[in-house]
Amino acid sequence: MIPGRHVVFTVGDKTGEVDCAAYEPTGKFRNVIKKLTRNDLVKVFGGVRFPSSKHPITINLEKIQLLKLVSKTILENPLCKKCSKHMESMGKNKGFRCKKCRNKYYKAKKTIVKVKRLLHEGLYIPPPRANRHLTKPFSRYGIEKEGFNKFFPNEFWGLKSPQFNLTNNST
């Protein structure tokens, strides 16, 4: 998060890295970005803002496709065997102590806990009010005269069929 409530993150591949910015008018779209984690595989779409003395080259995000979400884990303090409550650390590699029963477990280690991802793979587009007027509104996808699949064959999305997730409740 940066002042003005923009969200900036970095994407990279074997050729290098670039910053991406989701600006405040994109509203809840930013919540999608905030839930991403390191090593998620994404495809980003947007306009390129050329570098200046104040900022590096940046992609102004207009939409994002989440291709593959990694599983996310956190380290938690272990539970007391007696009370089943999370214990407190007695210092690095010094074990854990239960605040309730005061039992000490000198050999206890932090446990790895898998966190539920609050995101799904798919295409995310900001609400219409955030779109530049040349950006096709979400509501127009799939009803083009020439046909959606002509311009966006399934291989383009890396999916068997396009999958959409609305980021607002307006439709």
Ligand SMILES: [Zn+2]
């Ligand atoms: Zn206890």
